[in-house]
Each structure stands twice: as structure tokens, then as C-alpha cells.
Amino acid sequence: MVKICCIGAGYVGGPTMAVIAFKCPSVEVAVVDISVPRITAWNSDKLPIYEPGLDEVVKKCRGKNLFFSNEIEKHVAAADIVFVSVNTPTKTSGLGAGKAADLTYWESAARMIADVSKSSKIVVEKSTVPVKTAEAIEKILTHNSKGIEFHVLSNPEFLAEGTAITDLFNPDRVLIGGREENAGGLKAIQTLKDIYVQWVPQERIICTNLWSAELSKLAANAFLAQRISSVNSISALCEATGANVTQVSSAVGKDLRIGSKFLNASVGFGGSCFQKDILNLVYICECNGLPEVANYWKQVIKINDYQKNRFVNRLVSSMFNTISGKKIGILGFSFKKDTGDTRETPAIDVCKGLLNDKAQLVIYDPQVPEAQIFKDLSTPKFDWDQLGSTIQITEDAVAQSVKVVHNAYEATKDAHAICILTEWDEFKSLDYQKIYNNMPKPAYMFDGRNVVDVAKLRQIGFIVYSIGKPLDPWLKDMPAIA
Ligand SMILES: NC(=O)c1ccc[n+]([C@@H]2O[C@H](COP(=O)([O-])OP(=O)(O)OC[C@H]3O[C@@H](n4cnc5c(N)ncnc54)[C@H](O)[C@@H]3O)[C@@H](O)[C@H]2O)c1
Numbered sequence: 485m486v487k488i489c490c491i492g493a494g495y496v497g498g499p500t501m502a503v504i505a506f507k508c509p510s511v512e513v514a515v516v517d518i519s520v521p522r523i524t525a526w527n528s529d530k531l532p533i534y535e536p537g538l539d540e541v542v543k544k545c546r547g548k549n550l551f552f553s554n555e556i557e558k559h560v561a562a563a564d565i566v567f568v569s570v571n572t573p574t575k576t577s578g579l580g581a582g583k584a585a586d587l588t589y590w591e592s593a594a595r596m597i598a599d600v601s602k603s604s605k606i607v608v609e610k611s612t613v614p615v616k617t618a619e620a621i622e623k624i625l626t627h628n629s630k631g632i633e634f635h636v637l638s639n640p641e642f643l644a645e646g647t648a649i650t651d652l653f654n655p656d657r658v659l660i661g662g663r664e665e666n667a668g669g670l671k672a673i674q675t676l677k678d679i680y681v682q683w684v685p686q687e688r689i690i691c692t693n694l695w696s697a698e699l700s701k702l703a704a705n706a707f708l709a710q711r712i713s714s715v716n717s718i719s720a721l722c723e724a725t726g727a728n729v730t731q732v733s734s735a736v737g738k739d740l741r742i743g744s745k746f747l748n749a750s751v752g753f754g755g756s757c758f759q760k761d762i763l764n765l766v767y768i769c770e771c772n773g774l775p776e777v778a779n780y781w782k783q784v785i786k787i788n789d790y791q792k793n794r795f796v797n798r799l800v801s802s803m804f805n806t807i808s809g810k811k812i813g814i815l816g817f818s819f820k821k822d823t824g825d826t827r828e829t830p831a832i833d834v835c836k837g838l839l840n841d842k843a844q845l846v847i848y849d850p851q852v853p854e855a856q857i858f859k860d861l862s863t864p865k866f867d868w869d870q871l872g873s874t875i876q877i878t879e880d881a882v883a884q885s886v887k888v889v890h891n892a893y894e895a896t897k898d899a900h901a902i903c904i905l906t907e908w909d910e911f912k913s914l915d916y917q918k919i920y921n922n923m924p925k926p927a928y929m930f931d932g933r934n935v936v937d938v939a940k941l942r943q944i945g946f947i948v949y950s951i952g953k954p955l956d957p958w959l960k961d962m963p964a965i966a
């Protein structure tokens with residue numbers, strides 16, 4: 485029986501390994517983590533992450549060929565294949581702070597693998613890492629290896645949160661990078677391919693050299709984020725001219741060379757990956773003496789910051805330039821629907837911007853716990869962080885000006901304005917007449933995700949702002965200073 489161990493039981497390690505166990509009954513999978521609460525949650529009825537379809541997959545395999553454990557060394561020692569899926573956040577201090585990936589967790593995992601291994605292993609980079617990381621990992625492993633053979637593969641993960649299980653069941657591609665130039669490397673690539681081939685069609689499994697696999701992951705995220713910043717930049721121009729961004733992106737996306745996906749204008753992209761990975765790409769370009777290329781990709785993040793800023797400014801300027809003491813109902817806090825993850829969610833910057841203008845916020849999100857929202861809003865950002873960045877709200881100010889509630893009607897009652905910051909499906913079908921009746925007038929709706937029916941809400945009486953859509957006459961006269 486092939487034994488797999490995955491170091492890191494997070495958003496990637498947990499679902500990915502659950503799906504491998506589910507699809508490959510003859511493989512034994514152990515997912516290990518340093519965090520005791522995380523492992524306890526994986527072994528309980530309330531999994532540590534919300535992901536549609538995940539519960540069923542975990543319940544089918546847990547205790548049979550899928551195990552979650554804090555006994556890291558034991559499971560690593562026993563494994564034939566070790567996946568490393570630890571976090572690789574942006575460095576916050578030292579060389580490359582604010583851009584480079586922090587590989588502390590990765591390096592400590594690699595050193596531990598070298599220390600505890602008594603048999604040869606394939607070590608798989610699942611985390612997103614800078615191109616050439618495999619070279620450093622090989623050095624760490626072989627330097628301490630006591631004659632054991634290690635083969636390093638790069639197998640980046642392309643799942644998106646909220647659709648992780650369907651993405652893993654039916655991936656566009658699986659990418660395996662390895663040392664194609666030697667027999668051991670080729671054998672390692674084949675061993676990993678033999679796992680995926682149990683449910684992924686052969687032609688979707690792409691084998692490359694190590695550096696292509698590592699770089700493809702960063703490049704894919706940069707291209708995806710670039711599409712959002714591109715459409716968001718056009719949304720500003722739509723508002724200035726009377727064009728409608730939904731019509732423009734639909735017309736543009738009909739060109740098969742461009743494609744229709746990932747062209748939804750929004751208040752900005754969030755999540756733990758896009759900003760981090762582009763910053764990482766920027767840093768790699770700078771280190772390779774390519775400042776023009778670095779600046780090109782930096783612009784994708786700048787437009788994202790501009791978009792969040794623009795949203796806050798539009799709201800404040802439309803409400804007579806003051807929101808001091810005004811209640812604002814916030815619908816949605818996670819970085820996208822169907823996840824409770826708030827890492828880099830645009831809601832943090834938008835809410836901080838509103839708090840900076842002394843608004844009173846009442847927040848509702850179907851999945852994000854109250855404590856997480858308070859933590860996110862009072863955690864200082866780093867100096868290097870872009871935009872809203874400089875805005876720091878103290879814990880006391882957050883406690884005084886923010887309330888978290890358990891449904892959308894409570895959040896919007898007596899509110900001067902509503903902001904939709906996540907596209908949760910339930911926000912499409914709320915009783916907006918009832919909501920309107922419970923708000924002081926004029927009642928504003930600022931839809932940062934283009935989820936509401938603008939015409940219908942205007943008919944009810946709302947003043948509606950929807951990203952990139954023709955402006956409400958009320959808003960037209962308001963300056964939209966960025
Ligand atoms: N979240 C996503 O959608 C996504 C998708 C594709 C790729 N990625 C990449 O995958 C990697 C993991 O991301 P994530 O979102 O799962 O992160 P995460 O923070 O949810 O999980 C990482 C886990 O690793 C554990 N860990 C850290 N150091 C450890 C060590 N030495 N030993 C054991 N456990 C350790 C942490 O306790 C944590 O539970 C990152 O590189 C990320 O860029 C993420």
C-alpha cells in the first residue's frame with residue numbers, strides 16, 4: 485500500500501488529501517499539522533474550513549484510509565510520498581519584506597523530513613513557492629540525508645476556495661514538475677502520475693521540468709488577477725461614460741481568444757493567493773534584474789487597491805461627504821462566496837476606510853465568525869501593504885463602531901446605506917422592499933459585487949451604486965475622487 489503524508493492540514497492540504505484518499509482507496513493518507521486545534525477539528529463533526537462537498541468526502545474516508553494527526557514525525561517517517569502544503573505568506577520583515585515569500589515553514593518542514601527519514605522518499609511541493617525553491621529544498625534534503633535518496637517534485641495546486649472539491653474532482657490540469665533529465669526523477673514523476681491517473685484523464689496530466697511547474701503556478705495566478713484588474717479598470721471608465729461593465733465584459737469575452745470567464749467587475753479581488761503570489765513574482769523579477777517586468781505586474785495590485793479605495797470614496801462622497809455616526813449595513817465579509825476565509829478580503833480595506841470616516845458598521849456574513857471579523861479589523865497592517873494600508877483602527881475603536889449580527893435584515897435595519905461586499909447567493913433573493921421600509925431615506929445601496937437587480941431596487945426607491953454600471957442621477961453629481 486502506497487503511503488502518503490501531507491504536512492499542513494489547511495485549505496489546500498485538507499481537501500486535496502481527502503480527495504486523493506476518496507479516489508484512491510488503495511492509498512493510505514495521513515494529514516499532519518503542528519496546530520492541535522486544527523487537527524482536532526478535522527477529526528470532529530465541525531471541520532475547520534467551510535467548503536461545499538468537503539464534509540461528505542471526509543466522512544467517507546476518515547478512519548479508513550484518511551487520517552488527521554499531530555504526530556508529524558511518525559507519519560513522515562512511514563511515508564513513501566511526502567506532500568508539503570504549509571503556508572508561504574509574504575515576508576513581513578527583513579530582506580524582501582512586503583514582496584518575497586516567507587519560506588520559514590517550508591524550510592523547517594524540509595529539515596524535519598531530512599531528520600526523521602530512514603527510507604527514500606518523494607517530496608512534493610504542494611505549496612506555492614518561488615521558482616527555484618526545489619533547488620534549495622534538494623540541498624537541505626541531501627545535505628542531511630545520511631545516504632537516503634530524495635526526489636523533489638513540484639505539483640502546484642490550482643483549486644479555488646468555494647469550489648475546491650469540484651476543482652479537485654475535475655481539474656483543468658494536474659501539473660507535475662521533476663528532474664526529467666535523470667532516471668530517478670522520471671520514476672518519481674511516474675509514481676505521482678500513477679496516483680492522479682486513478683481519476684484524472686491522462687491528457688490533463690502535464691509533466692514538465694521543475695522550474696516550469698513552479699513558475700506556471702505564479703504565472704497562472706498573475707494572469708487570473710490581471711483579468712480582474714483589467715475589467716475593474718474598465719469599470720471606472722464605464723461609470724464615467726455611461727457604459728455598462730457587464731455588457732462590455734460580455735461583449736469582450738465572446739471573443740474566443742479572450743474567453744468569458746473571470747471578467748466580473750468587483751470591489752476588488754481578495755484571498756490568500758493573488759496578492760501574495762504577484763508580489764512574489766514581482767520580487768523574483770526584481771532579483772533577476774527585470775524592473776520593467778516587475779512594474780508591469782505590480783500594476784495589477786495597484787489597480788486592485790484603487791478599486792477598493794474608489795468604492796469607499798464613492799460611498800462617502802455620495803452621502804454628502806460625511807458618514808460620521810451613520811449606520812452602514814455590510815453584507816458579506818469573506819473574500820468570495822462559499823468560503824468563510826477572510827484572508828486579504830476586500831471587505832477589510834473597505835470597512836477600515838468606512839471606519840476611518842467614523843461610520844458605525846453592522847456586519848453580516850453567513851460563514852465568517854464574529855471573532856474573526858473583529859480580529860481582521862483591528863489587526864494592524866504592515867507598512868509595506870498597499871492602499872488603505874495606512875489606515876489602522878484600534879481594537880477599542882472597532883469594539884465601539886462595529887457590530888456583527890446573524891442575518892441580513894438585522895444588519896440593514898435603520899441603516900443609511902448597505903454595502904454588498906461578497907456575492908453570497910442569499911443576497912440576490914432578499915426582500916429588498918422590507919429592507920427599504922426599515923431604512924431612513926434616502927436609502928442607499930452600494931453593490932460591490934453586482935448581485936442586485938438595479939432596476940428593481942431603483943423602483944423600490946433605493947439610490948443604487950453598482951460597480952461599472954450607469955450611475956444613478958443622484959450619484960452622478962457626486963465627485964468620485966479616488
Ligand atoms: N488557499 C488556497 O486556495 C490555495 C490554493 C492553491 C495553492 N495554495 C498554496 O498552498 C499553500 C498552503 O495554503 P493554505 O491556504 O492551505 O494555508 P493554510 O494556512 O490554510 O494551511 C497551512 C497549514 O500548515 C501548517 N504548518 C505550517 N508549518 C508547519 C510545519 N512545519 N509542520 C506541520 N504543519 C505546518 C499550519 O499550521 C497550517 O494549518 C500556500 O503556499 C498557498 O499559497 C493555496
Ligand SMILES: O=c1ccn([C@@H]2O[C@H](COP(=O)(O)OP(=O)(O)O[C@H]3O[C@H](CO)[C@@H](O)[C@H](O)[C@H]3O)[C@@H](O)[C@H]2O)c(=O)[nH]1
Binds near residue numbers: 641642746748750758
Ligand atoms: O471575475 C472575477 C473572479 C474573481 N474575483 C475575485 O477574485 C478573488 C479570487 O477568487 P478565486 O480565484 O475564485 O479564488 P481563490 O481561492 O483565491 O483561487 C485563486 O487562487 C488559488 C490559490 O493560488 C488558485 O489555486 C486558484 O486557481 C485561483 O483561482 C475573489 O475575491 C473573487 O471575488 C473577481 O472579482 N472577479
